[in-house]
Amino acid sequence: MIDNLQTILFKKYQDKFLASLYIANYDSRSIDPDLWVNEFLTQFTQIEDHPDVLKIHKAEKEPEYKVDSAQIRDFLKFINYRPLQLEKKFIFIFDAHDISTILSNKLLKIFEELGSNFCLFLMVPDNAHMLPTVLSRAIKLQIPNKKEVKIQGLDFSEVHTPQDLLALLKENGSNTQDEKKFIEQTIEHFLTQSKDSPEYFNNLEELLKILADNETFSNFNNSKLARMTRFFK
Known part of the structure; x- marks a missing residue:
């Protein structure tokens, strides 16, 4: 089920008001971030592995994202090219609170200068620590809980x-x-x-x-x- 936040973000995309950098907080007890992202993307495309979408997860047994992580290299390559089909390229970094301090500082300039053709979501559980320098550069979102009533x-x-x-x-x-x-x-x-x-x-x-x-x-x-x-x- 598409929630109101997903609808609002899609409307901003249609109206060309979608920002380039968001921090999406969620309650890990009730929200599956992968599922939320997949639901959000159904508003744009039904293609599962869309060329304009990049989902980044930590490698198995990798405690944090580092400068030499393969996923980060994929991210840096991805932002070198303009979108092919959508108006924006979408990037989702899951467990973004596990980006190492060294890597966070190296990414700050990229976060600041991310072009209008890109939209990056840092997926972060509630109460997880993020560097203030990263927080200050992003628009903070709160994914609403989906409660069974x-x-x-x-x-x-x-x-x-x-x-x-x-x-x-x-x-x-x-x-x-x-x-x-x-x-x-x-x-x-x-x-x-x-x-x-x-x-x-x-x-x-x-x-x-x-x-x-x-x-x-x-x-x-x-x-x-x-x-x-x-x-x-």
Whole structure:
């Protein structure tokens, strides 16, 4: 499932506002960074090994990235060429907090001068240490957690469309309590997203408008599905 941060970044790409360097923090207990990156890239291409995408992982039994690491040599070669198909070349360095201090200092100039044809994501678990000199050169992102929410036996974690919601309600029956719990979960979701990234407050504002109208819709006896699907618009 594409999260709001991935959507926002893709929109910035379309509008040509995507920056060249990001630090993407995530909770390693609930987020698989490889999966998140793969989901993000599906917005750009369905090609698994795209020539304009480079994913960098530490070698097995390698405690940190060093100047002579093969992956770093691949990175330096990759940034020497312009994109072939996409408007930008994407680079993802996983466990970027394990870049050695010596290598970090050598990469600072590259980070500063990375051209507009490139977008580099430093994937870093929450609370991992990064050099202040690196932090000061990047835009910091917080990948939102994907929590599985089960309320009174109903699992709303896979409800992403009105059709999903209808199937869930048909399977489990429907009552006013279900609707109340679904709305509560939706509010909680948007509040969590707003806390992680200020851009999400626009979504929260729209949600509050929907909630303000919800009682009116109820008074006119609209079906529950008709009321609840408004949250997906």
